Amino acid sequence: MAPPSRRARTLRRTRGLPGFSRVTQSTSFPDRFDRVDRPEAAHVTRRLILLIVLAAGLAAVCALSWALAWQTGIDTLRRNAAVRGDRTTAALKSTLERYDSLPYIVGEHPLVQDVLADPKPEWVAAANRYLEDVNRHARATTTYIIRADGMSIAASNWHEADSFVGVNYQFRPYFIDAVKGGVGRFFAIGTISHDPGYYVSQPVRRDGKIVGVAVVKLNLEWFPGADASEPLLVTDDHGVIFLSSVPAWKYRTMSPLAPAVVAAIDATRQYANARLTPLPAGVERVLEGDADIVRIGSGLRAPRYLETRRALGEPDWHLVTMSSIDPVLDAARDTTIMTGFGYVSLCLLGFYWRMRRARVQEVMRSRAMLQKAYAMLNERVAERTADLSQANERLQQEVAERTRAEHELRATQDELIQASKLAALGQMAAGITHELNQPLAALRSFSDNTRVFLERGQYAAAEENLEAIGSLTERMGKIVNQLKLFVGRARPKSARSSVARALHNALALLGKRLNGVPIALTLHEDGAPPAPLDTHAGYPDLFAQSDDLRLEQVLINLLGNALDAVAEVSAPQLAVDVHASAATVSIAVRDNGPGIPEDVLPRLFEPFFTTKEMGQGLGLGLAISSSIARDCGGALTAANNEEGGACFTLTLRRARADAANAARAAGL
Incomplete structure (x- = not known):
């Protein structure tokens, strides 16, 4: 039989302590008696009050959630409508402004002025052809000219069945405004073509006297085809809808028209025989700014929209955007439901926390009594x-x-x-x-x-070679002197180097390895076709911001790597493309070798990384070249050609020729 555990022995000893059992038995009775003696009516009343307070809190939270979600949705809807209105307004105004000066240009032509002053048949025929050509190039609907008495004598559609030639437009407001010396702007349905359009007119003057009017008609039926997800309207100064993404709303009015306005519209034949009936729209709520909540139609299921208005300026039109508020209502309803569920969940969580707290308190009281008993045991201390x-x-x-x-x-x-x-x-x-x-x-x-x-x-040849040997010796001295640039990565002086001279020196150093390998040198200058680059003659304006030694060093490394890449190719080819722009000079060295593996490209410029065999390279050439490019404020990149082979591109900042000459004269 196993010996009793330490805890069992401890409990056994505590049972024998005086007063321990009495304390343990008497601790829970007073609380139970209090619960039994508590008045039942007071308990029910407190519960009822608590339920009423929770229900009122639920109603208040739901109302506040609905109000916040509604206001947020309406604000978002107004911002979206403003963006859509700005885009549409800009498109419409740009179209109108593009043709605003066309009548003036037409009226300034001597042929137009002559034919309005003296409508000879040959001049009228020439004017018709001229207006047809102008209308075709300007991509307008119709261009025509009117005499001072209101009679149209030439038009771009002179050869069509619905030609404007011979029609009197004395009643049109755009003619009246132009004859008075102003600019006429008018939207109406054509009396001959029966097609709606926007008319813009300018007076035609000859010797300071108005002899007629030049008019351009534009077809605006494309509006608003680019953005027709929601209703979009344009009204004139009387409130008549003449452009609409909803065809059924066209030539309706935003509000009933006064009899005098209807008579003025009929006198100008602006909308022909269209019935100008009001749009069945009722305002449900007026918001701040030019925005209302309107209901189109009757009945509870009639759609409701957020209506925003803005003035277009000249002409006196207004753009009206209609945005459906159904998404706002759905979002507010969902937010309110989620808030209600969250509130109820929090109430249930609070009730659970309260019940658990009561149970934890009971457990803690019992545990405190046990701890007092355990504190009396010296064995535990030991x-x-x-x-x-x-x-x-x-x-x-x-x-x-x-x-x-x-x-x-x-x-x-x-x-x-x-x-x-x-x-x-x-x-x-x-x-x-x-x-x-x-x-x-x-x-x-x-x-x-x-x-x-x-x-x-x-x-002579020996002397030239000796000069080259001297130059190479000087170059080796510069390499040794510039070791501190490789170690400390100090920034180079702001020197300028000739790209052609650097290429010439690099090719001279690699002359023996270049035997039998054709190389093409091409210059690409902005605004000029590609041309061969003569390294002997050079390019006088092509300088890069780098010293000669560093530029030659990078070119020698790139050309040497290209020669290594085509060593096993049957027909090796190299190409050097120099791209010169106003700000940069790029030198691309291309070969037709096997190219660069994709897994090698990310590590190509790491020090001591090489794909050559042991003893043929240390993996420092491209790392040093990349460091030189960065120190000069440029970059060195590598990629594979689409036709095969690799391409290394050195990009440097371009130096001006006069600055390069001044730097060279100063010994930089």
Whole structure:
């Protein structure tokens, strides 16, 4: 039989303590008696009051949620309507303004002035052809001219069945305004073509006297075809809808017209025989600004819209946008329902929390009594003391282990610092070797050639080679002197370098490797066709913001990599494309080699990364070239050509020719 547990022994001992059982038995009785003695009526009353308060809170929260959701939805709807109105207004006004000056231009033509002053048949025929040509190029509906007595004598549609020639327009307001010396603007249905259009007119003057009127008619039936998701209207100064995305609303009025207005419209034949009946719209709510909530039609299911209005200026038109408020109502209803459910959930959660709190309090009272009993047991204190001693020993062991780990970490850091120093020294030595290999190879080639020239007695050629050897020696000295730029990444001086000269020097250094490999040099200048680039003659205005040594160094690396890429190609080809714009100069080196694998492209410019075999490269050429490009304020990128091969593009800022010459004269 197993011995009793420590907790069982403790409980067994506490049962024998005086007063313990009495305290345990008497703690819960007073609370139970209080609950029984509590008046039932008062308890029911408190519950009823609580339910009423919760119901009132639910109603208030739902009302507030509905009001906020409604106001937010209406504000969003107004902003969207404003954006749609701005876009439509801009499109309509730009169309009207584009043709606003066309009648004036037509009226300034001498042929138009002559035919209005003296309508000779040959002049009328010439005017008809001229107006037809102007109308076709301007893409207007009709262009015509009217004499001072209101008779149209020439029009762009002179050869059509519904020609405007011979029609009297003395009753039209646009004719009356133009004859008075102003600009006429009028929308109406044509009396001959029966097609609606916008008329704009200008007076035609000859020797300071008005001899007629030039008129251009535009078809605005495209409006608002680009945005017809919701109703969009345009009304004239009388409130008549003459443009609408809803065909049934066209030639309706926003409000009943006065008899005098109806008589004026009939006198000008503005809308022909159209019945100008009011649109069945009722205002349900007036909002701030030019916005109302209106109901179109009758009945509870009639659609409701948010109506916004704005003036177009000249002519005196108004743009009316109709936005359905059904989405706002749906959103407000959903928000209110969700808020109600959330409120009820919070109430239920509060009720659950209250019940749980009561139960937790009962449990805590019982636990407090047990803790008082346990506090009297010395055995528990002893066990706790033993546990603390063990924890202290473990803590001391952990402190010792952490101290030892800290010492090991410091030793490791010292070793890493020493390794970093060795790696920096190796990288510097590798960079020097990589950059001096090309000039050393060229020195070897020029020295051999000089010896041959001297044996043959070709002293001029030998002297030229000796000058090249001197230039290479100077270049090697500059490479060594500029090591601090590679180590410290200092920014270069604002030097300017000739692109043609740098290409010439780079090709001269790689002359032996370029034997048998054709290379095409092409210049692409903005505004000019592509042309071959002569590196000997150079391009006098093509300078890049970089010193000569660095630019040549990058070009030698790019051309050398291109030669390595076409080494195994049966018909190798290289191309150098120089793209010059006003701000930048880009040099693209292309080859027809195997190209760059996609997994290699992201790591191409990392130091010591190379795809060449062991001993053929250190992986520093492109890393150094990219660093030079960045220090000069440019960039070096790599990509694959669509027709095959790789393309490396060096982009630098372009320097002006006069600034480059001044910098060179100052010794920069």
